[in-house]
Amino acid sequence: MQAYLKLDHIDKTFTRGSATTEVLKDINLTIEKGEYVSIIGHSGCGKSTLLNIVAGLTGATNGGVLLENREVNAPGPDRAVVFQNHSLLPWLTVYENVKLGVDKVFARTKSRTERDAWVMHNLSLVQMAHAKDKRPSEISGGMKQRVGIARALAMEPKVLLLDEPFGALDALTRAHLQDSVMALHQKLGNTILMITHDVDEAVLLSDRIVMMTNGPSARIGEVLEVPLARPRKRLELATNPGYLKCRQRVLEFLYERHSFVEAA
Amino acid sequence: MRGPSFDHGDFHSMSMPAMKTEVSAVAIPQATAAAPIVTMTPKRAPRADTYAKIAKETAARVVPPLIVIALLLVVWELICRRAGSSLPPPSKVFKDTRELILDPFFDNGGIDKGLFWHLSASLQRVAYGYSLAAIVGIGLGTLVGQSVWAMRGLDPLFQVLRTIPPLAWLPLSLAAFRDGQPSAIFVIFITSVWPIIINTAVGIRNIPQDYRNVAAVVQLNPLEFFTKIMIPAAAPYMFTGLRIGIGLSWLAIVAAEMLIGGVGIGFFIWDAWNSSHISEIILALFYVGIIGFVLDRLIAGLGKVVTRGTAAN
Ligand SMILES: Nc1ncnc2c1ncn2[C@@H]1O[C@H](COP(=O)(O)OP(=O)(O)O)[C@@H](O)[C@H]1O
Ligand SMILES: [Mg+2]
Numbered sequence: 316m317q318a319y320l321k322l323d324h325i326d327k328t329f330t331r332g333s334a335t336t337e338v339l340k341d342i343n344l345t346i347e348k349g350e351y352v353s354i355i356g357h358s359g360c361g362k363s364t365l366l367n368i369v370a371g372l373t374g375a376t377n378g379g380v381l382l383e384n385r386e387v388n389a390p391g392p393d394r395a396v397v398f399q400n401h402s403l404l405p406w407l408t409v410y411e412n413v414k415l416g417v418d419k420v421f422a423r424t425k426s427r428t429e430r431d432a433w434v435m436h437n438l439s440l441v442q443m444a445h446a447k448d449k450r451p452s453e454i455s456g457g458m459k460q461r462v463g464i465a466r467a468l469a470m471e472p473k474v475l476l477l478d479e480p481f482g483a484l485d486a487l488t489r490a491h492l493q494d495s496v497m498a499l500h501q502k503l504g505n506t507i508l509m510i511t512h513d514v515d516e517a518v519l520l521s522d523r524i525v526m527m528t529n530g531p532s533a534r535i536g537e538v539l540e541v542p543l544a545r546p547r548k549r550l551e552l553a554t555n556p557g558y559l560k561c562r563q564r565v566l567e568f569l570y571e572r573h574s575f576v577e578a579a
Numbered sequence: 580m581r582g583p584s585f586d587h588g589d590f591h592s593m594s595m596p597a598m599k600t601e602v603s604a605v606a607i608p609q610a611t612a613a614a615p616i617v618t619m620t621p622k623r624a625p626r627a628d629t630y631a632k633i634a635k636e637t638a639a640r641v642v643p644p645l646i647v648i649a650l651l652l653v654v655w656e657l658i659c660r661r662a663g664s665s666l667p668p669p670s671k672v673f674k675d676t677r678e679l680i681l682d683p684f685f686d687n688g689g690i691d692k693g694l695f696w697h698l699s700a701s702l703q704r705v706a707y708g709y710s711l712a713a714i715v716g717i718g719l720g721t722l723v724g725q726s727v728w729a730m731r732g733l734d735p736l737f738q739v740l741r742t743i744p745p746l747a748w749l750p751l752s753l754a755a756f757r758d759g760q761p762s763a764i765f766v767i768f769i770t771s772v773w774p775i776i777i778n779t780a781v782g783i784r785n786i787p788q789d790y791r792n793v794a795a796v797v798q799l800n801p802l803e804f805f806t807k808i809m810i811p812a813a814a815p816y817m818f819t820g821l822r823i824g825i826g827l828s829w830l831a832i833v834a835a836e837m838l839i840g841g842v843g844i845g846f847f848i849w850d851a852w853n854s855s856h857i858s859e860i861i862l863a864l865f866y867v868g869i870i871g872f873v874l875d876r877l878i879a880g881l882g883k884v885v886t887r888g889t890a891a892n
Contacts, residue, residue, distance in 0.1 A: 372792050390795040402789035406811040406887075415807065416797045470797070 319348040319506055320369070320474050324378035327364055338364050340532040342378070344525060346474075351500055351507045353517040355565060356527030357575040362510040363399075365527075366478050369508060370396050382473060392420045395467035399479045401459040403451040409462050410447040413437060416470045437469040438462070440499060457488035464496065468503070477509040481516065490549065493520060501546055514569070518561045519547060526568045529575065536573060539564055667858050675858035690842055690850065698866060700842040701832050704760070705874075708767025709828045716772045716824070717817060720779025721809060730780070741773035745831035749838055759839035763832065770831040771824035775817070782816025783809060811886075818882030825878045829871045 327339040338361040346352050354362050367373040369380050371390035379386050382393065395416070403412045413434045421430055438444040441461040451459055460480055467475055480496075481489040497520055500507060511517050517524045521541050528536040541561050543552070552558040569575075652669050659668035667675065683695035722729045723737075748769050752762040790812055794804050810817075836845025844863055851859040 370792075370796065372795060390792075391798055392796060394796070396792070396796055398789060398792065400789065402787075402793050404790060404793065404808070404811070406814075415793075419797050419799065 318345040318381070319350075319383060320346040320508070321381040321384075322365075322369065322378070323381060325365070325368060325375045325380070326377040327361065327368060327373070328376045337532045338530055339368075340534050342535060344535065344538075346506060346508065348506055349504045351509070351520055351522045352525060353509045353511050353521040353523070354525045354527060355511055355514065355517045355569070356533065357529055357569065357573070358512060360527050360530040360533040362512075362527065363478055366396070366476055366508065366510050369474070370394050370476050372396075392416060392470035393473045394476055395470045395472035396476045396478065397460070397463045397467045397480045399482055401451070401456075401463045403459055403462055403466075405451050408448050408450055409438065409443060409454070410434060412451070412462060413466045413469050416466055420470045434469060437465040440468060441465045441495060455488075457484050457492060460484065460492060461495070464499075468499070468505075473506065475505045475507045477507065479510050479512065482512070489516075494549065496520065497545075497547065514562055514565045517565060518543075518558060519549065519552065524561070524565060526565060526573075528573050537564075537568055667861070672858040672861050675856070676862040679859065679862060690840075690846065692842060694844075694847070694863070694866060697842055697844045697847040697863075698870065701836060701844045702870070704763050704836075704843070705767055705825075705828045705832050708764040708832075709771055709825060711764070712768045712770075712772040712775055712824055712828070713821060715768075716775025716820065717779050719772075720776040720817070720820070721783050721805065721813075723776065724780035724783025724813070725809075737773060737776060741777075745770040745827070746834050746838070749835055753839075759841055763835045763839050763843075766831055766835045767828045771828040774823035774827065775820040778816045778820030778823070779813060782813030785816070786812045814886045815882070818878065818886060822875060822878045822882065825874045826871065829867075829874055833867060 322342050322344040325339055325342040326337070328335055328337045342365060344352075354365065356362050364373060368375045371380075371387055371394065374388065379388060381387070387394065403409075404415070407415065414430070417425075417430050417434050417437075421433065425433060435444055435447070438447055441464050443458060443461050443465060446454055446458060446462075451462070454462070460483075464480070477496075481492050484492065493516060496507075499505070500520075509520065518541055524539045524541060525535055526537045526539065527533050539561060543555070543557055543561075656668045656670060658664070659666050659671075673680075679694055683693040685693045686696060719733070723733055724730070745766050748766050749762060752765040752769075753759070756762045756765065786809065790808050794808050799807060832843070833845040833848070836843035837849040840846050840849075844867060848860055848863045851857075851863065
């Protein structure tokens with residue numbers, strides 16, 4: 316397998332005063348170019364921590380991240396993140412939020428008019444061009460998340476990192492956005508690493524599903540290939556035996572072998 | 580557009596048929612076809628009605644304080660009209676200060692100037708001292724809010740220094756600057772800088788980690804991070820500090836000017852006291868109050884404009 320993004324023997328231990336918690340233990344994962352990989356696991360197992368390590372926002376205690384065989388240990392636009400709670404800057408308009416990243420990334424390579432066109436192009440990709448002058452407080456949660464996706468896409472990242480991007484949305488909006496992301500992946504061929512706790516979402520979107528055991532010291536318990544042809548249609552999949560089998564595998568992992576134990 | 584009286588249009592339409600005819604007459608045609616109940620677009624209020632409403636609201640705000648002021652003036656007049664009263668009644672205040680009120684721009688040289696010149700001299704000192712305090716306060720506040728070590732080192736110092744009364748700084752600054760003007764400006768500065776520092780620091784410390792993450796992914800440099808993230812994110816806190824600061828500045832300038840002399844509303848008051856012109860003191864206090872109020876509103880208004888997008892999310 317051609318390694319595009321490689322998580323190499325990652326451990327993560329948090330130290331707070333004298334208390335130390337080992338959150339992640341020996342995480343190894345290789346992702347191909349253009350692949351869509353989901354990480355699924357119970358709440359608190361360390362999914363966000365792992366994504367933040369890939370993003371460079373948190374340092375790994377041991378091990379590291381390789382992107383195209385080069386170690387990355389600081390944040391950068393080559394690994395753009397779509398955050399769970401959209402994280403748009405409330406004092407900027409939709410357009411300005413996307414522009415912030417574009418201006419930095421393409422400061423030398425694109426002219427002012429090209430950057431403007433590029434911002435609008437990316438807003439159009441997520442169907443948000445019409446709201447370019449609105450502020451985040453004036454648009455719905457789903458729209459904010461779309462803008463968050465446009466902001467990340469506009470940086471032309473090598474890897475797109477999504478941290479439970481649809482977690483805070485209602486079911487209908489979520490389905491709508493999942494379809495959008497699927498279409499974008501189809502069209503642009505991005506490499507995507509997504510965190511989720513939704514089994515259907517993981518199976519619908521992913522090429523591979525990485526299942527994490529419960530923390531502390533969470534490991535990768537199992538990796539499941541999703542052998543479903545693309546483009547995938549939500550309605551047709553509902554009765555597809557391959558889909559149901561994958562779904563079953565993930566459910567078994569999460570609810571039988573590694574069922575969630577509420578910490579006391 | 581939407582008149583409050585029609586907010587429950589569907590309710591009216593059921594209970595009061597007469598109302599319904601009136602309402603549907605002004606409804607937008609194509610919307611009526613789609614959903615008759617939701618389309619009861621309210622009739623636009625006639626212009627005269629709108630003006631009447633505005634006038635009514637203004638009156639509701641202006642009339643009560645006017646009544647209170649009138650009552651207070653009457654009571655004051657009654658109390659101070661007796662012969663031998665130590666303070667003049669309002670009628671006498673007005674009579675004594677008529678010339679000062681009507682001609683605030685005269686200038687006979689020295690400190691014999693109209694009230695406009697005294698007030699503008701005081702405002703100028705405040706402008707210098709306060710601007711300096713705003714720049715230094717936001718700078719230091721950012722440092723203390725951003726760096727744990729700066730906070731550990733500086734915060735205890737700030738907590739002690741900020742309790743020193745403004746006028747206690749005056750002799751020291753006179754000794755240092757050997758001149759009234761810079762000393763007064765320094766007193767303004769040192770009085771108003773603390774709330775600006777402390778509130779800015781709190782604002783910076785409260786910047787959500789999310790915004791920092793966004794800045795890190797986009798790779799903003801420190802200067803861009805300061806102007807594009809820190810300033811707007813902390814602006815509501817900064818303006819709280821700036822607003823407290825302007826109030827303190829105005830409090831301090833009057834006191835400081837009493838001691839340093841020269842042109843300025845503080846010394847004008849002191850001079851009037853020395854010449855037993857009690858009416859002039861009262862007039863000056865009135866102006867001081869009004870200007871303090873306006874300064875406060877100015878900063879509050881500026882804050883509102885600047886933090887438009889930041890507050891709600
Ligand atoms: N900065 C931190 N300091 C200490 N512990 C942390 C920190 N961030 C996360 N943790 C702990 O690490 C564990 C995993 O957190 P997280 O990665 O957010 O989980 P998930 O995203 O899977 O819900 C949790 O138990 C959390 O308390
Ligand atoms: Mg998480």
